[in-house]
Amino acid sequence: MLLWSLLLLLLLPPLLLLLLLLLPSQAARLSWLASxxxxxxxxxxxxxxxxxxxxxxxxxxxxxxxxxxxxxxxxxxxxxxxxxxxxSADVSTFQKRFPLIRASRIQEENGGQLxxxxxxxxxxxxxxxxxxxxxxxxxxxxxxxxxxxxxxxxxxxxxxxxxxxxxxxxxxxxxxxxxxxxxxxxxxxxxxxxxxxxxxxxxxxxxxxxxxxxxxxxxxxxxxxxxxxxxxxxxxxxxxxxxxxxxxxxxxxxxxxxxxxxxxxxxxxxxxxxxxxxxxxxxxxxxxxxxxxxxxxxxxxxxxxxxxxxxxxLPPGIPFTELLPVQEGVRGETDSTVLLAEAQRGSEYELVLTDPTSLTRCCLGDVIQVVGAHNQCPIVRFVYRLGQALSVRGENMAEDVFSEALRRAVGQWPGAKLLDHVCVESSILDSSQGSAPHYEVFVELRGLRNLSEEHRDKLDHCLQSASPSYKSLRFRGSVGLARVHLVGRGTFRALREALTAAPSSPFPPEMPRVLRHRDLAQVLQRRVVS
Incomplete structure (x- = not known):
């Protein structure tokens, strides 16, 4: 059997070459070779x-x-x-010896590294x-x-x-x-x-x-x-x-x-x-x-x-992955994590990855929801990022909650299709002077050229319906009406170019939904059309 295998390996290249030479044209030869x-x-x-x-x-x-x-x-x-x-390499010993570190802290220690x-x-x-x-x-x-x-x-x-x-x-x-x-x-x-x-x-x-x-x-x-x-x-x-x-x-x-x-x-x-x-x-x-x-x-x-x-x-290989329980859009009071096999269906967790170079147990801020299991590993969907929450008065409006409220509001604007959006807390743009702190919302739409006060009111109503804490603060006047701005075509492309120009920009570039830097927010502010 081995002899026949070796003979086949020796004869295969010249046979293929002969077949290639017998083809009528160069185009046919190239096509056959590609196939x-x-x-x-x-x-x-x-x-x-x-x-x-x-x-x-x-x-x-x-x-x-x-x-x-x-x-x-x-x-x-x-x-x-x-x-x-x-x-030792025991998991519980490792967890005790190496505390959790937030991604925001690593960013500060690395001089703004994203x-x-x-x-x-x-x-x-x-x-x-x-x-x-x-x-x-x-x-x-x-x-x-x-x-x-x-x-x-x-x-x-x-x-x-x-x-x-x-x-x-x-x-x-x-x-x-x-x-x-x-x-x-x-x-x-x-x-x-x-x-x-x-x-x-x-x-x-x-x-x-x-x-x-x-x-x-x-x-x-x-x-x-x-x-x-x-x-x-x-x-x-x-x-x-x-x-x-x-x-x-x-x-x-x-x-x-x-x-x-x-x-x-x-x-x-x-x-x-x-x-x-x-x-x-x-x-x-x-x-x-x-x-x-x-x-x-x-x-x-x-x-x-x-x-x-x-x-x-979520596979069980490198990076070593842990899950930190999340309750109602916020991290728990303890830093007690669970392993993949311990994840509960329907529960939400923040991803914790360990870097083997420095043994850093980093809380990424990415929150997943467990929807099933494959053997003993969880099947998940990524629902939001903790670092993209809005909070002008401690209301902690999660990324997915805001996005869903905005989609419902745009669905009530006749003819409008939402292409992109970003939020800015009013303190970033110094737009709270003389008014309560509020959200500045920048949207790019298709099918709508101007925003009326009625359009803006519908977003605020949707936000109140989605978040009881936001509704309570609005009722007391502690948070002002969300201000919605329509930006021109190509605005978010310009924003992404500004983001990817940063030396520490990761790939794939995560698209922020909440901007924390004034210079990036001003890229949008300069392109407002309504």
Missing amino acids: LQHRVAWGALGWAAAWQQRRLEQSTRHVGQSQQRALSRCLQGAQRSGCPPRG RAPTSNQGQGEAFLQATLLGLTVLKKAHPEVLAPGSIARVTPTSPWPSPLPWPLRALDQAALPGVKGPGALLLEALRRPGLRVLEAGTAVELLDVFLGLEADGEEWAKAVAAGTPGAPLPSRAAELQQALEGGPRGLALRLWPKLQVVVTLDSGGQAEAVAALGALWCQGLTFFSPGYAASGGVVGLNLWPEQPHGLYL
């Missing part, structure tokens, strides 16, 4: 993903042992980096696992979407946490070699009407792409017609022009009639962009994220593309 590379890559990916799936199943069935091993690896990593661990520390050890493996399993489950749910030439990425950043290693790179056809700029990527995608998958780094980046496409659609169509770059495609340019004339609703499917799936990487503050895209430009399409990224690392895996967007498995 062969694609098949070989999928075979390799299937094997690698099956191995990762077996490891994941094993670790989630014995989650206590898996977390103990993850902690041991963290301690070994700290020892190698010159930070010798104190005590990113909380995460583990580099093991993150490469976690990134690759999310990518391999994500591609596999996406292919299983939509078998035809990952065929050769069916994928295009329209942003320089990729939604897949890890680049594919050789020989899997034949599958990475989302961005052509040498094509890196966002304009060139979008132009290449527009030239290909048969796309089935559209990729972008994050949903907010994709929202910016569609807003720019809608604003400058005529120039894009002319570029396709002129063949800049590539061969001129006048018929395709005419198709693009006709699609753009139909308006934003369903634009993606008019541009690419075979399109089925939009792939972006989920992280904090992306839900609003996903909702706006799904209601307008990407109406009728499935959204998929291979994982959830927080503080620069992948902390959740998406194994269920057929389920509603936003369900993730």
Whole structure:
């Protein structure tokens, strides 16, 4: 048997070369070779993903042992980096010796560093696992979407946490070699009407792409017609022009009639962009994220593309993960955490990750709700970030509570569609002089050009309905009426450019819903139109 295997390995390359030479034309040879590379890559990916799936199943069935091993690896990593661990690798001993640290404190200690520390050890493996399993489950749910030439990425950043290693790179056809700029990527995608998958780094980046496409659609169509770059495609340019004339609703499917799936990487503050895209430009399409990224690392895996967007498995590997109970939008009075196997369905917890370099147990501020279990590991949805709560008089208006109230209010504004929003406490802009402290709310809308007092009153009513503490403070006059400002098109794109320009900006960039810095708030204030 071994002899036959060796003989096959020796004969296979010359046989393939002979078949390639027998093909009638160079185009046919290239097409056949690309198809062969694609098949070989999928075979390799299937094997690698099956191995990762077996490891994941094993670790989630014995989650206590898996977390103990993850902690041991963290301690070994700290020892190698010159930070010798104190005590044993026992979880309870580790928790007693290393107190919890808030992400805000780390930010202060690092001179305003936006990113909380995460583990580099093991993150490469976690990134690759999310990518391999994500591609596999996406292919299983939509078998035809990952065929050769069916994928295009329209942003320089990729939604897949890890680049594919050789020989899997034949599958990475989302961005052509040498094509890196966002304009060139979008132009290449527009030239290909048969796309089935559209990729972008994050949903907010994709929202910016569609807003720019809608604003400058005529120039894009002319570029396709002129063949800049590539061969001129006048018929395709005419198709693009006709699609753009139909308006934003369903634009993606008019541009690419075979399109089925939009792939972006989920992280904090992306839900609003996903909702706006799904209601307008990407109406009728499935959204998929291979994982959830927080503080620069992948902390959740998406194994269920057929389920509603936003369900993730918390794996038991590195980074070592703990869960801190949260009650009614605030942290508990104690710092007593639970491990993954102890998470209770329906309960909310703040994520706590341990950095193996410095053994920092960091409370990220990301709050998850447990909705189920896979073996012994929790299946969760990310609901809000503690650092994005509003509190001008101690009312502690949580991120998800405010966002839901705003969505209900906009739903009562005839013709309006919410694209993006940000809040600022009045003290940041010094706008409370002569009045009670209040919220300054900046919104970008589609379908409404001016805000009336009636529109603004409806938001305040929705906020009072959503938060009893806010309602009580409003009744007593301790908190003033929320002031709503409509900003012009492109305002939030300018804000995101200002955010990503910061040297410490993480990827994916978490979209803030509450601004704490006056200079960023003034970016919005200067663009108010109503």
